Amino acid sequence: MPVLSDGVIVLRPFVSEDADTLVAIWQDPEIQQRNTLPAALTADAAQAWVADKLRLARDGLAWEWAITDAATGELAGRRAIKELNWKDRRAVSSVFVADKFRGRRFAARSLRMAAGHAFKSGMVRVQADCEVDNTASIRSVIAAGMHHEGTLRDYFLANDGRHVTAETFSLLPADLASAPPL
Secondary structure, eight states: OOOEEOSSEEEEEOOGGGHHHHHHHHTOHHHHHHSOOOSSOSHHHHHHHHHHHHHHHHTTSOEEEEEEETTTOOEEEEEEEEEEETTTTEEEEEEEEOGGGTTSSHHHHHHHHHHHHHHHTTOOEEEEEEETTOHHHHHHHHHHTOEEEEEEEEEEEOTTSOEEEEEEEEEOHHHHHTOOOO
16 A cells, blocks of 8 residues: 555545544544444444555555645545456545545545555546535545546435435546646
């Protein structure tokens, strides 16, 4: 897992010391609604979650980074490039950002850096699927340079059991190279 930085944020592997901050971030109802989290939001569950993310990276199945504020080192969220399909050379992007860091383009910045790493590693496509009502995620993927490809009706099974419609976006190496400054 490489450490990546643009001077504003740093993407680094998760470490066991992130557990307490993860538990605090996971208390956010928005993050609980839109992400798959451990059943028990405890430090032990966070430790197991971190160990699983490191295993996925080691096994070549995903890159899971902690998003940190470059100025303070504070954990701000998670950026994943997951579901790595080495045959077709495509992957799926996922993110959550703690409430206090929202609105600072941490999601878009982290997507650009993580996708750049994926492309250098041989991927040719990174995809993101955002619930139609998740305007913050939609804004962040567009800001990162992703292109809208369509609407997927009843695509996600939400944590509350509802099927939700998603907008799908993709980023190719040429899109990243031509993305406007953040």
